[in-house]
Amino acid sequence: MYSKIKKNNHNLNEKEIKFIKNEKKKYLHSRSAIIEILKFIQKKRGWISKKNIIEISNILKISACDIEGVATFYSNIFRKPVGRNIIKYCDSVVCYINNYDLIVKKIYKILKIKKGETTNDDNFTLLPVCCLGKCDKGPVIMINNKIYSNVTTDSIIKIIEFYK
Ligand code: FES
Numbered sequence: 450m451y452s453k454i455k456k457n458n459h460n461l462n463e464k465e466i467k468f469i470k471n472e473k474k475k476y477l478h479s480r481s482a483i484i485e486i487l488k489f490i491q492k493k494r495g496w497i498s499k500k501n502i503i504e505i506s507n508i509l510k511i512s513a514c515d516i517e518g519v520a521t522f523y524s525n526i527f528r529k530p531v532g533r534n535i536i537k538y539c540d541s542v543v544c545y546i547n548n549y550d551l552i553v554k555k556i557y558k559i560l561k562i563k564k565g566e567t568t569n570d571d572n573f574t575l576l577p578v579c580c581l582g583k584c585d586k587g588p589v590i591m592i593n594n595k596i597y598s599n600v601t602t603d604s605i606i607k608i609i610e611f612y613k
Pocket residue numbers: 539540541542543544545579580581582583584585587589
C-alpha cells in the first residue's frame with residue numbers, strides 16, 4: 450500500500466543516487482542491479498517516471514531502453530501513478546477456465562474502472578498479471594500483498610468493500 454499517491458518529483462535525490470552507485474559496484478554487470486534500484490526508488494516515490502529511467506541509465510551507463518524493458522517486464526514496478534490499493538487479477542489459463550472474466554467485469558462495475566486504470570478517488574488501481582501462483586484455486590486476485598483464492602462474483606464485493 451502507498452501512503453502517498455501521484456508522488457514522484459522526478460529528480461533523483463542524493464540518497465537515491467548514492468544507492469544506485471553502491472548497487473552498481475556490487476555486480477560485475479550493472480544490468481544485474483536494475484531491479485533492486487527500481488524497487489528502492491519506487492518505495493519512496495510510488496512509481497518510476499521516464500526521467501528517473503534516464504537518470505538511472507546515465508549512472509549505470511546502460512541504455513534507457515534496457516532499463517525501460519526491465520521496468521515494464523515486472524508487474525510490481527509502476528510506470529505511472531497508482532492508487533493506494535493495487536488489485537491484480539490473474540488472466541492466465543487456469544483462472545481463464547474458471548471464468549476470471551466474470552470477476553473482472555464485477556470489479557469494473559463496482560469501481561467504474563477498466564484494467565490499467567485508477568479510481569477517481571485514487572483508492573484502487575486494477576492490473577492484470579500472468580499468474581499469481583495459486584493455479585488450483587482460481588480465479589485468484591491479489592490486493593496489495595494479500596491473495597484471494599476461489600473468488601466469486603459475490604465474494605469480490607465484500608473483498609473490495611474491506612479496502613474502501
Ligand atoms: S493461472 Fe491463475 S493463479 Fe495461476
